[in-house]
Amino acid sequence: MEKAYLLSVNVNDGSSMLKAWAPPMDDRLEAGLALGVDTEDEWTGVPKGQAMVIPRLAKGRVPEVLGWSTGPFVVAPKIRDFLETREPGVHHFLPIQIRTEREVDDREEHGTHWLLRAPPLIDCLNLQETVMTYDIQGKPWSRAKDDKDYWGGGIPSGNEDPCVLHKEPISGRHLWRVMVGARRSEYACSPELWSFFRAEKMIGWRAAKLCAVK
Numbered sequence: 001m002e003k004a005y006l007l008s009v010n011v012n013d014g015s016s017m018l019k020a021w022a023p024p025m026d027d028r029l030e031a032g033l034a035l036g037v038d039t040e041d042e043w044t045g046v047p048k049g050q051a052m053v054i055p056r057l058a059k060g061r062v063p064e065v066l067g068w069s070t071g072p073f074v075v076a077p078k079i080r081d082f083l084e085t086r087e088p089g090v091h092h093f094l095p096i097q098i099r100t101e102r103e104v105d106d107r108e109e110h111g112t113h114w115l116l117r118a119p120p121l122i123d124c125l126n127l128q129e130t131v132m133t134y135d136i137q138g139k140p141w142s143r144a145k146d147d148k149d150y151w152g153g154g155i156p157s158g159n160e161d162p163c164v165l166h167k168e169p170i171s172g173r174h175l176w177r178v179m180v181g182a183r184r185s186e187y188a189c190s191p192e193l194w195s196f197f198r199a200e201k202m203i204g205w206r207a208a209k210l211c212a213v214k
Contacts, residue, residue, distance in 0.1 A: 001213050004165055005194045006155065006178070007187040008069055010206035015063035022051040022099065033072040036118030036177065036185070043092070043117055051097040052113070058203060062098050062110050065204025071187065073204075074098075074113045082196055086174050092117040119187070123179045124169040126214075131161035154180050155209065163211035170213065 009016055021030070029046070032038030052066060052074055067073035074096050083091045093114040100108050133156040155163055155178075165188070170176060174193045177185040189197075194207060 001167065001170065001190055003191055004170065004188050004211050004213050005191070005207040006163070006209040006211060007189055007205050008157075008208040009065075009067065010204060012206070013063075013203040014058035015065065015204040017054055017056065017058070019066055019068075020053045022053050023047065025050070030072075033115075033118065034068060034070045036071070036121060038117070043094075046094050046115065049097065050094070050115070051099050053099045053101060055101050057100065057104055057110070062113065063204040064197075064200075064202035066098075066113065067204075071116075071118055073116045073187075075116050075204075076113055076202065078200065079197075079202070080114045080116075082193065083175060086192075087172075090173075091119060091175065119175045119177055120173075121177045121179055121185055122169050122173070124166045124176075125155075125178055125180060126164035126166055129162060129164035130155065130211075131163075132156070133161075154184055155186060157208050159210050163209055165211050165213045167213050 025046075026042075029038060029042045032042055054062070054066065062076075064076035064079060065073055066075075075093075080091075080093050093116055095112050096115045098110045098113055100110060102108070104110070133154055165178065170188075174190040176188055178188050179185055188211070197205060
C-alpha cells in the first residue's frame with residue numbers, strides 16, 4: 001500500500017441527512033460507539049431489532065453509508081461482505097433495520113444495513129512528515145495526554161498539506177482509525193476499499209484527504 005484515504009461523511013451526494021435511532025439508543029452507548037470506547041457488554045447489548053430512521057432516500061435508495069463524522073457508521077451489506085472477506089475476524093457488525101419517516105415506494109421498511117463497531121485504532125501517523133492544523137483559538141496542535149490546555153487540532157482536510165502514514169502498522173488493512181491525538185482519530189481506508197466503493201457507485205463516504213504510506 002503506497003497511499004490511503006481519510007474518510008468522512010459526504011454532504012454533496014445527498015446521503016447526509018438527519019438520522020435517529022429507534023428505539024432511542026442509550027446516550028453513553030452512542031457516545032462510546034462514536035469514540036470507539038464501548039465495552040463488550042454495551043456492544044452486545046444493542047437491542048435486537050434496533051432501527052435507524054431517516055427522512056428520505058437518497059438518489060432513490062438507502063445510502064450505502066449512514067452515520068456521523070466521528071462514527072459510528074451503518075453500512076450496506078456489500079461493504080460488510082468486502083471487509084469480512086478481506087479482513088476476517090477484524091470487524092464487528094450488528095444488523096440495523098432502515099426505516100423512513102413516511103412511506104417511500106409504499107413502504108417504510110427499507111431493508112437491513114449493518115452497524116459497524118469502530119475499527120481498530122492504529123498509531124500510524126508520521127508526525128514528522130504530516131502537517132497539522134491549529135485550533136480555532138490559534139493554539140498549536142498537541143498530542144500530549146498531559147496537555148490540559150489543549151488536545152485538539154489535527155489533520156487539515158484537502159491535499160495541499162502533506163499527510164504521511166507509517167506503512168508497517170497498516171499493512172494488509174482495509175479500514176482502520178488513525179490515532180491523531182489523545183482524544184481524536186480519523187477513519188482511513190485502503191485504495192482497494194475506496195476503488196470498490198467508487199466502482200459500485202456507492203454514496204455516504206467521501207475521501208477527505210489522500211495520505212502517502214511509506
